[in-house]
Amino acid sequence: MESFSDDQLLQEIKSCEDLLTDRIADNMETFGVSSTVGRLLGIIYMNREAMTLDSLADETGMSKTRMSQVMRQMISLNIAEKEYVKGSRKDHYNVERDYAQTFISLFTSNWSEVIKRNMSLERRLREQIRHLETYLSEDASEEVKVRMERLQQELDEWNTYYNWINNLVAFFESGEIFNHVPIVTPNKKEEA
Amino acid sequence: MESFSDDQLLQEIKSCEDLLTDRIADNMETFGVSSTVGRLLGIIYMNREAMTLDSLADETGMSKTRMSQVMRQMISLNIAEKEYVKGSRKDHYNVERDYAQTFISLFTSNWSEVIKRNMSLERRLREQIRHLETYLSEDASEEVKVRMERLQQELDEWNTYYNWINNLVAFFESGEIFNHVPIVTPNKKEEA
DNA sequence: TACTTTGTAAAGTTTAAATTGCACAGATTT
DNA sequence: AAATCTGTGCAATTTAAACTTTACAAAGTA
Numbered sequence: 001m002e003s004f005s006d007d008q009l010l011q012e013i014k015s016c017e018d019l020l021t022d023r024i025a026d027n028m029e030t031f032g033v034s035s036t037v038g039r040l041l042g043i044i045y046m047n048r049e050a051m052t053l054d055s056l057a058d059e060t061g062m063s064k065t066r067m068s069q070v071m072r073q074m075i076s077l078n079i080a081e082k083e084y085v086k087g088s089r090k091d092h093y094n095v096e097r098d099y100a101q102t103f104i105s106l107f108t109s110n111w112s113e114v115i116k117r118n119m120s121l122e123r124r125l126r127e128q129i130r131h132l133e134t135y136l137s138e139d140a141s142e143e144v145k146v147r148m149e150r151l152q153q154e155l156d157e158w159n160t161y162y163n164w165i166n167n168l169v170a171f172f173e174s175g176e177i178f179n180h181v182p183i184v185t186p187n188k189k190e191e192a
Numbered sequence: 193m194e195s196f197s198d199d200q201l202l203q204e205i206k207s208c209e210d211l212l213t214d215r216i217a218d219n220m221e222t223f224g225v226s227s228t229v230g231r232l233l234g235i236i237y238m239n240r241e242a243m244t245l246d247s248l249a250d251e252t253g254m255s256k257t258r259m260s261q262v263m264r265q266m267i268s269l270n271i272a273e274k275e276y277v278k279g280s281r282k283d284h285y286n287v288e289r290d291y292a293q294t295f296i297s298l299f300t301s302n303w304s305e306v307i308k309r310n311m312s313l314e315r316r317l318r319e320q321i322r323h324l325e326t327y328l329s330e331d332a333s334e335e336v337k338v339r340m341e342r343l344q345q346e347l348d349e350w351n352t353y354y355n356w357i358n359n360l361v362a363f364f365e366s367g368e369i370f371n372h373v374p375i376v377t378p379n380k381k382e383e384a
Numbered sequence: 385t386a387c388t389t390t391g392t393a394a395a396g397t398t399t400a401a402a403t404t405g406c407a408c409a410g411a412t413t414t
Numbered sequence: 415a416a417a418t419c420t421g422t423g424c425a426a427t428t429t430a431a432a433c434t435t436t437a438c439a440a441a442g443t444a
Contacts, residue, residue, distance in 0.1 A: 030302050128204075154212060255435080
């Protein structure tokens with residue numbers, strides 16, 4: 001049986017890693033971020049140590065400006081951070097290595113934003129309804145009364161929902177989720 | 193204190209509903225679907241009964257073709273369905289009225305897709321690695337051995353992660369999530 | 385049969401997102 | 415101080431997504 005040369009093997013390994021990186025990027029897209037975010041995450045993850053904008057640009061073939069934009073986004077999403085490397089002027093970026101933690105960060109970032117907007121709307125609508133009710137004369141048509149009632153009800157339902165999401169986010173963020181959906185490592189020692 | 197006319201009140205109520213619809217659309221966008229998906233969901237939800245493509249086009253000011261496209265997407269996402277209305281040739285569409293259920297449908301649709309793609313990749317990569325190992329000669333360089341080891345390890349980690357997501361999806365889809373993060377209705381009777 | 389209605393396929397247009405190139409400020413070195 | 419390096423703001427460009435127009439098949443109606 002003939003052997004491959006080291007170079008050939010390394011190239012094959014690299015191509016496997018690239019496939020894995022693509023999968024990571026695909027996974028990221030589900031969080032509604034650009035696939036480039038996922039690609040950089042994958043690249044840095046595989047690299048196993050912090051990378052500079054230049055090395056990222058080099059690896060992806062994209063402009064350094066874009067690398068800068070994406071890394072900033074990743075930092076604001078809490079899935080990457082700058083790492084000080086002595087003797088180098090360049091910024092070095094590293095990523096969260098725990099996939100489940102990354103999942104939770106993104107899930108939390110996304111939904112917290114939604115919840116915040118919902119809360120501010122709810123206050124506004126409750127106010128508005130109270131205001132309308134004071135202007136509601138006794139001889140208002142049946143339709144108006146019914147619609148008013150419905151609106152109130154819709155608002156309650158919506159409120160119930162996003163309170164649920166709010167609790168859901170806490171359930172993830174606190175790590176309680178892991179008590180009920182544990183992380184199971186395949187071959188090594190398993191968590192009881 | 194002066195009263196508003198019925199027309200004025202209805203208009204005010206409508207504008208509140210529109211704000212709520214916008215919020216629903218915003219919420220939907222977090223799932224990575226077009227905001228129009230969310231808008232239609234909100235409109236049909238508020239309407240409280242099934243709607244036709246024409247009435248949707250009328251309500252949104254968009255083309256009927258687009259309504260058709262979006263409703264099809266919503267059906268494939270499991271958050272809407274056609275409803276038979278006797279005496280009418282038109283298709284009538286209704287939506288899931290339970291927000292939390294809608295959340296779960298979308299969450300599940302999105303991640304199941306990812307999991308499926310991951311599984312097929314994993315099989316392929318395991319195969320490839322096994323193949324490479326057979327060609328790995330004893331005198332292969334240290335670097336090749338290390339990289340090989342790492343690749344294996346990365347694949348294991350990724351596998352652990354998406355098994356977790358897989359369990360997570362089941363946790364939601366089965367409704368078990370509600371045992372730990374219950375839905376709490378605000379004023380009415382509360383579930384113990 | 386000829387005439388409507390309804391939903392959607394296909395191709396074209398518009399709008400928004402991703403990406404680049406240039407330029408420049410702040411920091412570092414010579 | 416001059417020269418260089420690094421990250422990023424900004425405008426321009428490319429690419430992809432959202433949406434429209436037109437056309438037509440399938441089914442219903444007169």
